[in-house]
Amino acid sequence: MIIRSLLVLGFIWHALRQRVKPWLFFQLNADYFNDAKGLYSKLDMDESIPRRWRLNQSLDTDGIKPEHYPVFLKPEWGQNSAGVIRIDNEIQLEAARANRNPESVPYLIQDGAQGKREFEVFVIRSLDSTKCFKTLSVTQVLNTSSDSHPVNGIYNSETFYLDKTHELDREQTDHLGLHLSQAGPFRMARYGIRADSIEALSKGEFKIFEVNLFLPMPLVLLSKNLGTFEKLKQVGQLTHQLAEVTGEIPGAQERKAIFFRKLFFLNRLNFKKMSAKAEEELVS
Incomplete structure (x- = not known):
């Protein structure tokens, strides 16, 4: 994707200009990396979200019987909606569990949020203050289908995005920032949120269904209501800011091999999938 390439190149450029080591980027949220699992755990993220904004979510087991549908099954490590399945009834839930590869990563089951509108809020926070x-940026996520709870994502051809940041005044933006500060002092994050309106969002009347900490894409850059020049301008601003906050990482902070741990985890997962597939072919 061209935008991702521009973000990477822009960040390296600004980091070098600011005399910041580019590879320290992966340490921005290192405090929240689960060393034992080798990933950013969605269950760990849940613990940082205040109860009033949190959806019921747990490891999916046969003993769990949802009281309401839809619910969503999602891999604990997933990003950009990869592997997420919407479940509308008990029959679908039993089928999904029966077809799941036992060698795959753990799956979670999460209640569906009832907000009428879906938003993605991307933040870069200065290390100098948890509230700064x-x-x-606020991006509304829409879908061309009539589905009330679609599994949206950048790889879903029916999903599209609109920048809504300009619809919040300074006071509303500050209020939203204060709310999200309570959901974890992450240095860079993208929050998946359901709310009834922009006003409800700023008042804290919402549910957080996802927090992305590993390479979260600023979805404002995919917005249909922004022109190419404005997107390029934002790429420059975002990469400059990311270089700044990377340069603020304390020298005494513990360094973690997050990038290589993620590669190892994904390679191990792919090896298990190939082994399982080969075993099925031999049996058949």
Whole structure:
């Protein structure tokens, strides 16, 4: 994707200009990396979200019987909606569990949020203050289907995005920033949120269904209502800010091999999938 390439190249450029080591980027949220699992765990993220904004979510087991549908099954390590399945009834739930590869990563089951509108809020926070945001953008996620709870994502051809940041005034933006500060002092994050309106969002009347900490894409850059020039301008601003916050990482902070741990985890998972497939072919 061209935008991702521009983000990477822009960040390296600004980091070098600011005399910041580019590879320290992966340490921005290192405090929340689960060393034992080798990933950013969605269950760990849940613990940082205040109860009033949190959806019921747990490891999916046969003993769990949802009281309401839809619910969502999602891999504990997933990003950009990869592997997420919407479940509308008990029959679908039993079928999904029966077809799941036992060698795959653990799956979680999460209640569906009832907000009428879906938003993605991307933030870059200065390390100087837990309430100081260098960037806070609000992007509405829409879908061309009539589905009330679609599994949206950048790889879903029916999903599209609109920048809504300009619809919040300064006071509303500050209020939203204060709310998200309570959901974890992450240095860079993208929050998946359901709310009834922009006003409800700023008042804290919402549910958080996802927190992305590993390479979260600023979805404002995919917005249909932004022109190419504005997107390029934002790429420059975002990469400059990311280089700044990377340069603020304390020298005494423990360094973690997050990038290589993620590669190892994904390679191990792919090996298990190939082994399972080969075993099925031999049996058949």
